Amino acid sequence: MAESISNLQGLLFQLSEPIRKTILETPYTPPETGNISVKAVIDQLLPDKSSRPDSNFSDTRIRNSIKDFSLACALLSSARSPTHELLSWIPLSVSILAESAFCELSKAHCVTFSETNARKIAELGLNYGMMTEENRLIAELIPQVLPSLKDIIQESSVDKSDEVNEFSAASARAPVGFAIVAAYQFRWF
Template identity: 50%
Template sequence: MSKPFSALHHDLIQLSEPIRESLTKARYNPPEGSNVSIKSMLMSLLPQTNSQPKPNLSETEIHSQVRDFSLCCAALASSAESTHDQLSWIPDSLSIAANSAFRDLSKAVTHGLSKIGELGFDLGLVLDGTKLVAESMIEVLPSLKSSIKDSAIDRSDDGNEISASLVRSPVAYAVVAAYQFRWFVTQVDYPHLGRLCPLVIPCALTCLDHWSPEVKVCAGFMLGTLDDFP
């Protein structure tokens, strides 16, 4: 990280407050029959309102907050590409603000990104905004893949019957995770995305195997993006 952890914590609080205010004001009515609140889930990813910069904030704590903030921004920013009722309630202005907030955070977090260094990224050739996206993807794509898989309908042991009772998580979470995944991938250009293919392709295939058309369409988009690369 390029700043002391306490300074990054302060930046996160400052960047999250306008997002929190707009998110709070956004009109949200959960779809009929839905037992989850996507709005509440997104709010939970932002730093606490009464949170003050901590001089002794650990590296683990700040990484967790950066990860959660990145996931929130990804969901909000990706809503501009979705007409699904789990995301269509998000105003365009909030989607734009989230994208801008992530860019601002990327300027603060430019060093100490060890994971992309381990994958062989030449950090001197990677834009600051791409660095944070790529670092975040290494951490969040496995969890997004799990969220998508948890709402898939598994076949029974004999392989012939499908039981909805085997769904472990509401499909709303899979839809949001698929669009978060899509947003992260579209922020990384060639040739850098190639180094992330071992994470991107399994997640895309999990989307493709999902029963929800909205999740599947994200998979098709992602695989098409990879096909466009030389």
């Protein structure tokens, strides 16, 4: 299993580099109205380019890397038809590259974690054998990513029940740009 995890870690680095390179080369000017850099968000979700494959890479750490990489792919794939200026700078070629990378990762993930994946899919009441590798990985990730995406969206919204302190409640929350990014990721999942 350790060798499989190491191979999966290497694949994550391999798949993320062309995405990172293309994103870095793509012209980007953050919108004046926003205080979020989507480029920085994507870069943070991709495996750290300075770290190298590690034979002591734990199961938990690889799963977190897979989750983050999948969130990056979800955001980039969502940019195929953006309705918000925050994602309009992402070229179609990067969206396609992210979709292809997610597909390749999901195949490797299903090989490495087939037993665990099958059990988790069954716990969700889904038929493992009838699902594509991509849908298997998505189904496994949904319980992890949806609550955190929902929290990000809620942090960026004004709580209408707190009408007395509405201004301070809104100013203490995360920038709306994070909610927009999370909403696109949420929709993709």
